[in-house]
Amino acid sequence: MKEIIGVIGAGTMGSGIAQVAAQFGHEVILVDANADQLDRAKSSLEKTLTKLVEKEKISAAEKIEISSKIRYATDLNELTFANLVIEAIVEDITIKHTVFKTLELIVADDCILASNTSSLSIASIGSVLNNASRVVGIHFFNPAPLMPLVEIIPAVQTTEETLTKSVELIKSWKKTVVVCKDTPGFIVNRVARPFYGEALRIYDEGIADFATIDWAMTHIGGFKMGPFTLMDYIGNDVNYAVTESVFQAFYYDPRFKPSFTQKRHREAGFLGRKSGRGYYNYAEGSILPTPTEDMELGTKIFNRILCMLINEAFDAVFMQVAKAEDVDLAMTKGVNYPKGLLQWAKEIGYDKVLEQMEALFAEYGEDRYRPNPLLRRFARG
Numbered sequence: 001m002k003e004i005i006g007v008i009g010a011g012t013m014g015s016g017i018a019q020v021a022a023q024f025g026h027e028v029i030l031v032d033a034n035a036d037q038l039d040r041a042k043s044s045l046e047k048t049l050t051k052l053v054e055k056e057k058i059s060a061a062e063k064i065e066i067s068s069k070i071r072y073a074t075d076l077n078e079l080t081f082a083n084l085v086i087e088a089i090v091e092d093i094t095i096k097h098t099v100f101k102t103l104e105l106i107v108a109d110d111c112i113l114a115s116n117t118s119s120l121s122i123a124s125i126g127s128v129l130n131n132a133s134r135v136v137g138i139h140f141f142n143p144a145p146l147m148p149l150v151e152i153i154p155a156v157q158t159t160e161e162t163l164t165k166s167v168e169l170i171k172s173w174k175k176t177v178v179v180c181k182d183t184p185g186f187i188v189n190r191v192a193r194p195f196y197g198e199a200l201r202i203y204d205e206g207i208a209d210f211a212t213i214d215w216a217m218t219h220i221g222g223f224k225m226g227p228f229t230l231m232d233y234i235g236n237d238v239n240y241a242v243t244e245s246v247f248q249a250f251y252y253d254p255r256f257k258p259s260f261t262q263k264r265h266r267e268a269g270f271l272g273r274k275s276g277r278g279y280y281n282y283a284e285g286s287i288l289p290t291p292t293e294d295m296e297l298g299t300k301i302f303n304r305i306l307c308m309l310i311n312e313a314f315d316a317v318f319m320q321v322a323k324a325e326d327v328d329l330a331m332t333k334g335v336n337y338p339k340g341l342l343q344w345a346k347e348i349g350y351d352k353v354l355e356q357m358e359a360l361f362a363e364y365g366e367d368r369y370r371p372n373p374l375l376r377r378f379a380r381g
Contacts, residue, residue, distance in 0.1 A: 002026045006082035010041035014088035016144030022069035024173045031073045038072045088116040097128045104129050114138040118189055119245045122155035122182045132157035136166050141334050149334035150175045151186045176333045178326040184249035187322050187330040193256050194308035199227035200259035210279045215291035216298035222338040228279040232272030240266045254368040307356040311372050313341035318374035354379040
């Protein structure tokens with residue numbers, strides 16, 4: 001018999017997770033205190049499934065079957081018989097604590113309690129539970145039905161049984177699973193910080209404008225979106241919040257220092273596409289700026305950002321956050337990087353990456369640019 005899956009939070013992420021579980025034959029209870037939000041989630045799912053039928057990805061009968069698997073509720077008590085509950089609510093530890101404490105009194109003793117948090121400590125989330133051995137991080141990427149990667153994060157309290165069950169279940173949903181240590185940002189949101197942060201730093205220094213930096217990363221680097229286009233797509237409020245959270249959680253390590261440029265854009269309400277203006281103006285009739293297509297400049301920009309990303313990937317392996325292959329898998333499957341960063345470093349030459357990092361460190365004298373010890377070891381051969 002299939003496990004009963006509970007999902008808390010009927011926003012885009014929670015609804016997406018519910019859809020995935022239902023598509024794989026599970027009974028799903030989607031809970032949100034806001035009845036209007038549940039109605040929006042139900043309507044959105046109906047549209048999504050209709051499109052899948054039109055594209056012949058599923059049949060009309062399968063659409064009915066999937067829809068019938070999801071029950072919508074405003075009361076957490078509806079989760080009494082759930083085997084796994086995934087929380088996908090606002091990134092606020094106090095609110096999550098309240099939800100998990102309540103949840104523990106409702107579900108069975110063997111129900112796995114998971115959080116979809118992208119940056120908060122799983123150990124902290126579980127700290128309010130009488131039995132924290134069944135808490136685990138199960139972090140999907142948006143949109144959950146389409147993105148193949150799921151990060152699974154055991155807390156220090158998590159039992160091996162809880163971890164094994166979680167991995168097996170999510171793999172049964174045809175997801176690519178990586179297991180990582182409970183550290184700020186896990187793999188993807190940690191390793192990806194320089195993609196945004198170093199691009200902003202390059203802009204802050206007056207080296208190039210937004211459009212030119214984006215052009216360098218897409219035209220020369222092969223990334224699907226440049227950093228400023230991507231931040232506008234994600235939302236500057238969301239992206240800045242993750243950067244600030246990771247910076248604080250790493251005891252203000254300068255590698256993760258936020259940019260005043262992004263902070264000012266957020267403060268001004270220039271949040272990106274959703275507000276009509278971010279780094280670019282998306283108002284009707286507006287024309288996007290033309291980049292300076294200077295190959296020499298573009299190559300310097302690309303190399304600088306790439307080396308910073310590679311250095312961060314090495315640090316994740318060095319600090320035992322995840323295995324090297326999982327770090328590369330996470331970046332290609334979670335954020336669609338053209339190549340795994342460690343594989344990229346091998347192709348470029350570890351010595352050349354180290355040389356670039358040492359040049360940046362010598363130029364700026366900032367701890368932000370310190371080369372990782374594991375990169376040094378690889379460069380020595």
